[in-house]
Amino acid sequence: MSLNSNWMRVCSAWIVGTALGCGPKTPGGEDTTGGEDPGSSSESGSTGSGATVPTEGPTEPGQTSSTSHGQDTSAGSTTSEEPAPGTTEGEIPTDPGPYQPGIDGFLIVEELRSFAGSTMIDAGAGALAQFFHAAGAQGFMTGDVLDPFEGVEDCGVFVFDTDGVGTSDDVTFLGADEVRVEVAGAMLTMEHGSDPFYHWLGFDPQDDPAPGTRFAFEVRGGLVGDADLPGPVVPPELSFTAPDFGAPIGRSDLPLQWTGTGDVPLDLKLVISVSPQGSRQWTEIRCRMTDDGSFTIPAAVLAKVPVDGFASIYVRRHLDEEQTDNGSTYLARGTSALDIHAGFGDACDSPPDNMTACSAAAEQINAVREACGLLPDPLAAQCPTFLADLCVDCTGYYACVAAGWSCEPDGLHIDIGTCECE
Known part of the structure; x- marks a missing residue:
């Protein structure tokens, strides 16, 4: 079963929202969900008009592509509406993800758990690989800054509109003829599309990785060249133990508790929109939390979200290593990931049915x-x-x-x- 099959299985189970992984990957390593939904999926391999497949990169080896978040990719575009009183319109840096200067590619092993409210709808693991040259300049989005993000143990609040999405980094993709990953003692060939820029493999359930497991990679041929790498190590499992997302998230303090700890802060993104599949305007709360098992999103932050609606919570715990072979340097990233889809807003006396x-x-x-x-x-x-x-x-x-x-x-x-x- 391919990793894309795992993503499709999540999409089919959650009809009132788009689970992370259902949207196509941007070159920044993030899903485009949170703004307008880029599409839905087809389980059979045949596609409806909104079917999703893994991004394969540009159409020719070495071609340059520009990343974007949201739908409008026009360079330097700005929001069409005036900022609300007390807000600041400006350029908000995007997360560069694994596309970093001096890195020739990434090798990722990720285990993911997805929830609809308090119900787990999918759990699985897989491997990703991609090869590139990154320009090094971080991209941006334009929007209203309701609360600036100020580093560890802090949250920021931003309102985005797909009419105001700035340009992101230019990334030149390189193809490999074959990439293999060691799973349960066997070297397995990863799948790729018609152009070999993006390689993926979904693990069978019995091979889902235990924390501390290392996954070796072999890269062969193409514009990348050969490499034998020890690969990433899977970090401790990340799972929320509180709160219970079976009820909507209100605007009072939101205490979070989770399993495991790490030396690198956790980045949490809470995306709120008025529609389950996203909308042209959405609000993001971004928090950087010391990975010590607990953090509270303050009521003052949640109160700045301008709408009730549907929330998607994305949290990742990473273990990163730089690994070098045959003159190239790769980012080996082990990830434990958590996606929760919830409601947002204070409960009302007579809610719609x-x-x-x-x-x-x-x-x-x-x-x-x-x-x-x-x-x-x-x-x-x-x-x-x-x-x-x-x-x-x-x-x-x-x-x-x-x-x-x-x-x-x-x-x-x-x-x-x-x-x-x-």
Whole structure:
């Protein structure tokens, strides 16, 4: 099973939002989810109009590509609306991810757990590899700074709009003929697309890595050249033990508790939008937390989020090493990753009946899945309990999503198009 199959399985289980990994990867190593949803997936290998496949890079070896976050990639574009009172419009640096000056490629082993509310909808692991030359200048997005981000043990609040996305770093991609990774004592060849810029492999469940496991890589041929590398080490497992995301996140203090510790701070990104699949404008809370097992997002930070809606929480624990062979230097990164999709906003006295609407859509979707020979997804995975208390009216959204699922002669198709909440 490929790593992309794992991503698709997450997408199918969570009909009211896009799990991390369902969106195409940007060259910055981040998913584009959080702004407009870049698409949905097809489990059969056949694709609907919104189907997602791993990014393969430019069309020719050595071609240059510019990364972007959001949808508008025009250089130097700015937001079209005036900043709200008390805010600052400006350039907000993007996370450069593993695309770093002096690095010729990355080798990543990641284990990921995804939740819809308090229900785990997927867990799995896989390997990624890509090779490149990075220009070294960090890119930016434009938006409103509601609270500046000031380093470790601090949070910032930013409002973004896809009409105001700046340019990111230029990255020149290089192809390898073959990349192999050692899994359970065997060297396995990683998959790649029609152009060999992006290599991936999903692990079978029995091979999911234990903390401390090292994964050797072999790189052969192409513009990259040969390399034999010890590869990354998987860090301690990262999992939240509190709070219970079965209820919406309110605007009071949010105490977080998690398993494991590390020497490098954890970066948390909390993305809030008015629609489960994202919207043209969204708010991000970014926190950098000492990896000691607990942190509280202050009420003063949460109070600055301008809308109620749907939240996606992304947290990664990394173990990084630089490894060199045959004149090239690679970033070997072991990652324990956590994605949680939750509701956001204080509970209201008479919430819309989102749960009934979602349950009806889930029944319709499961009928389509069964028609295509697929197992139905549990209701708790598709319609998490926070929907019962969410104030945002998305009752029409779920029927729209369900209408985009169909079983065709060539397999399952999913296209949620422009489904939105009221």
